[in-house]
Amino acid sequence: MLTKRIIPCLDVKDGKTVKGVNFLNLRDAGDPVELGALYSQQGADELVFLDITATLEKRKTLVELVKRVAQNINIPFTIGGGIGSIEDVSACLNAGADKVSVNSSAIKNPALIDQLSREFGNQCIVVAIDTRNVEGKNLVHSHGGTKPTTLDTIEWAKEMQERGAGELLLTSMDKDGTKSGFANDLTAYISTHVSLPIIASGGAGTMEHFTDVFTHGKADAALAASIFHFKEIGIPELKQYLSREGIHMRL
């Protein structure tokens, strides 16, 4: 039986993990590759690396990171952060990335997703959707969730599936950073109205939140950052707990 997935997300800037990571057993707590390897040993099912470095040579920065991760880590990983063209995706996949995550570029040019899935297959194209509730409507936001668009989140999810996304990474900006649980209703609605795997993100605070997002939220995977980085919840404990709760986990 296919398991639900637990995915730590690492934000990387100038080659270092951002957010206060404090792992005593790492030589360099800020090294994304070392931190990723530790998560992998602890049983993470996948990793997401989001490169938020703003440089003119963005592609070069991404490729360097991908190469180091791929050389050292033996579980799948997704790379995201400013990926906007076939050339960017090609460079990341050739360097050893398993999947790429596309966000703002898909909003600017939705046909990019058609091109990418034709060129590389839909299995490696993750579309990241940042959503926020604005006056009762779930609207897609671009540029790291800061700029509202007029796109309805559910319609956008369906369009991305039709255009060739292989997976959706749904981040609730309403929930992100609140530690009050995932956006379960919206996640469940999208999960039942598109046929792609859904990675839920934003709001993880307790182990129960993960149970909820896999049961009520019908998510296929759950992504979190700070609770893992600050060691509030350990991945082995979380997976043991979820397994006891009847959620299928790789232990």
Add this chain to the structure above:
Amino acid sequence: MKLAIVKYNAGNIQSVIYALNRLGIEPILTDDVDELRSADKVLFPGQGEASNAMNYLRNKGLDKVIKDLKQPVFGICIGQQLLCEHSEENNTDCLGIIPAKVKKFPPLDKVPQIGWNTITDLKSPLFKGIDEGSYVYFVHSYYVEANPFQIGTTNYILPYACALQKDNFYAVQFHPEKSSEVGEQILRNFIEL
């Protein structure tokens, strides 16, 4: 040991190369007939679309070369599917080395299958030291139907052949290069065949 990886137009080869590097192997990536024939082991990995891959292999004459290989050959993911007779993906005639058919998952659950699933009914030296029910990583929309050359079973929507062996040809649907220690052991087993 000389390990050759078949160079063709299916992607995601780099992570296989890195996985082999971690096991101390420096593979060569080649579409040269002599290099492939003279290798001790041949790896046939890749992700991509079946008809494009087959067209490329035929144009380069690699279809015949692969069929005639006598050393252990290991197909991974699309590599497994291409070793079969026929794929529903764009109605493609494949290499026909293993008499099995590749079908699209019926839309009774999410497609592609992405994530970790179990492998059972393991019967091959490829799985030496691997426990029944071990987890490995899958990403695919097409699967190989149950058949007499099946050496492993996975269940997603239906039970299917996640691994095949016929003579010197071995193949798996999952990605050993991305399947943590279990995957490493399977790659090591292939190297040591």
